[in-house]
Amino acid sequence: MEKIIIVGGSVLRGKVRPSGSKNSALPIMAASxxxxxxxxxxxxxxxxxxxxxxxxxxxxxxxxxxxxDHDLRIDPVGLSSYEAPYDLVRRMRASIYVLGPLVAxxxxxxxxxxxxxxxxxxxxxxxxxxxxxxxxxxxxEHGYIMVNADELVGAKMNLAGASGPSRGAxxxxxxxxxxxxxxxxxxxxxxxxxxxxxxxxxxxxGGKVSGAGSDKLTVEGVSQxxxxxxEIMDDYIExxxxxxxxxxxxxxxxVEGDFSANLKPVLASLEETGARLEVGEGKVTVHGNPRxxxxxxxTAPYPGFPTDMQAQMMAYLCRGRGSSVIRDTxxxxxxxxxxxxxxxGADIVREDGSAIINGVExxxxxxxxASDLRAxxxxxxxxxxxxxxxxxxxxxxxxxxxxxxxxxxGQLGAEIRRVEEE
Ligand code: EPU
Numbered sequence: 001m002e003k004i005i006i007v008g009g010s011v012l013r014g015k016v017r018p019s020g021s022k023n024s025a026l027p028i029m030a031a032s033x034x035x036x037x038x039x040x041x042x043x044x045x046x047x048x049x050x051x052x053x054x055x056x057x058x059x060x061x062x063x064x065x066x067x068x069d070h071d072l073r074i075d076p077v078g079l080s081s082y083e084a085p086y087d088l089v090r091r092m093r094a095s096i097y098v099l100g101p102l103v104a105x106x107x108x109x110x111x112x113x114x115x116x117x118x119x120x121x122x123x124x125x126x127x128x129x130x131x132x133x134x135x136x137x138x139x140x141e142h143g144y145i146m147v148n149a150d151e152l153v154g155a156k157m158n159l160a161g162a163s164g165p166s167r168g169a170x171x172x173x174x175x176x177x178x179x180x181x182x183x184x185x186x187x188x189x190x191x192x193x194x195x196x197x198x199x200x201x202x203x204x205x206g207g208k209v210s211g212a213g214s215d216k217l218t219v220e221g222v223s224q225x226x227x228x229x230x231e232i233m234d235d236y237i238e239x240x241x242x243x244x245x246x247x248x249x250x251x252x253x254x255v256e257g258d259f260s261a262n263l264k265p266v267l268a269s270l271e272e273t274g275a276r277l278e279v280g281e282g283k284v285t286v287h288g289n290p291r292x293x294x295x296x297x298x299t300a301p302y303p304g305f306p307t308d309m310q311a312q313m314m315a316y317l318c319r320g321r322g323s324s325v326i327r328d329t330x331x332x333x334x335x336x337x338x339x340x341x342x343x344x345g346a347d348i349v350r351e352d353g354s355a356i357i358n359g360v361e362x363x364x365x366x367x368x369x370a371s372d373l374r375a376x377x378x379x380x381x382x383x384x385x386x387x388x389x390x391x392x393x394x395x396x397x398x399x400x401x402x403x404x405x406x407x408x409x410g411q412l413g414a415e416i417r418r419v420e421e422e
Pocket of ligand 1 (some may be wrong): 022024026093096121122123124125126127128161162163164165166167168169190234307308330331373374401
């Protein structure tokens with residue numbers, strides 16, 4: 001197993017570019033199964049999760065191959081199996097994205113239930129509600145979601161759950177409905193930029209989807225979708241992570257790419273901490289602000305503050321002036337990183353669904369254990385400003401969502417390396 005070692009105290013300067021968005025690429029790969037012709041995707045990040053999705057698609061009979069550094073060719077012509085097995089789905093929850101396309105193309109699906117994850121339960125009831133509304137007969141057997149449908153017929157539904165809308169369920173139903181008979185209206189839809197990209201992709205194949213970016217999606221079913229060539233957007237969460245790194249440890253760091261419109265609440269919080277930002281055409285520059293003003297953050301569905309940026313902000317606020325509160329309304333237990341930050345000397349008190357971060361003057365390097373993707377990023381960021389060496393173990397989590405993070409931070413001047421664990 002590998003770990004990352006960071007020697008804290010280097011000053012970051014220069015520019016960095018985010019890769020393509022993982023959370024946009026994953027549903028778009030699955031949506032390629034809706035087509036009867038090959039698909040070319042550009043700006044696809046090289047990540048373990050992308051490889052896992054490629055394996056899921058391979059098992060289903062589609063051919064997925066890299067044709068360039070970040071270019072993927074997907075040939076769905078051989079789609080024949082309707083089963084996404086436990087062994088793959090347990091590795092990556094996003095495998096559930098094949099459910100909608102399978103039901104749409106084969107009128108049948110058997111997809112392992114993904115289960116929870118290290119930061120709490122992650123139900124799929126809304127996915128199933130949407131597929132049922134389109135006419136799918138859903139049952140749960142031996143840990144699998146089983147769906148049979150004679151035909152899919154457009155329907156009106158509300159997919160807002162108790163804790164807000166679901167990006168995954170809205171995407172799955174958008175995909176299934178795009179090949180259904182008639183019109184589907186999804187109220188209470190998630191509004192993330194990933195949904196907008198998925199809509200654009202489906203429409204580029206000849207689909208008729210509108211409304212993405214609002215809470216109401218309208219999908220007019222078509223009989224067939226064709227091949228397409230499509231560019232995945234920049235990863236705004238990765239971009240946000242580098243901006244936080246720049247605020248924590250930078251002199252001046254420019255994060256290039258087209259992401260600022262998707263990251264407004266994070267940019268606003270950074271400014272509230274006193275970090276100076278320049279938002280320009282195709283880049284955002286951040287000036288270092290090692291002792292941030294304390295701020296309060298509450299995560300919320302898009303366009304609110306993203307839960308996927310909460311851990312990184314916590315790492316930053318550890319050295320804040322005063323006490324900050326972070327509340328996660330989407331995943332109230334997503335605070336595994338807090339325990340590890342304590343090992344660096346942070347002062348964090350956990351309460352129900354939230355964490356109080358009492359700023360300390362300095363952090364000191366320690367051995368840490370990563371528990372999930374964004375927690376790993378947070379621990380690496382904290383290591384950048386901790387005195388001495390920080391060793392982040394179980395680093396395989398970071399490779400699920402950040403492409404070559406040690407190289408990108410290294411180019412900015414961080415002293416960071418990946419080593420095989422003794
Ligand atoms: N929910 C339900 N029922 C469902 C589905 C979701 O109650 O059937 C609830 C969840 O419990 C949660 C909320 O709805 O409270 C949001 O879940 P959503 O379905 O939107 O999440 P997701 O699609 O499973 C995506 C990202 C996550 C990100 C969440 C929230 C992908 C592949 N994953 O998950 O990203 O945290 O949205 O924004 O897009 C990450 O990248 O580190 C990551 C975990």
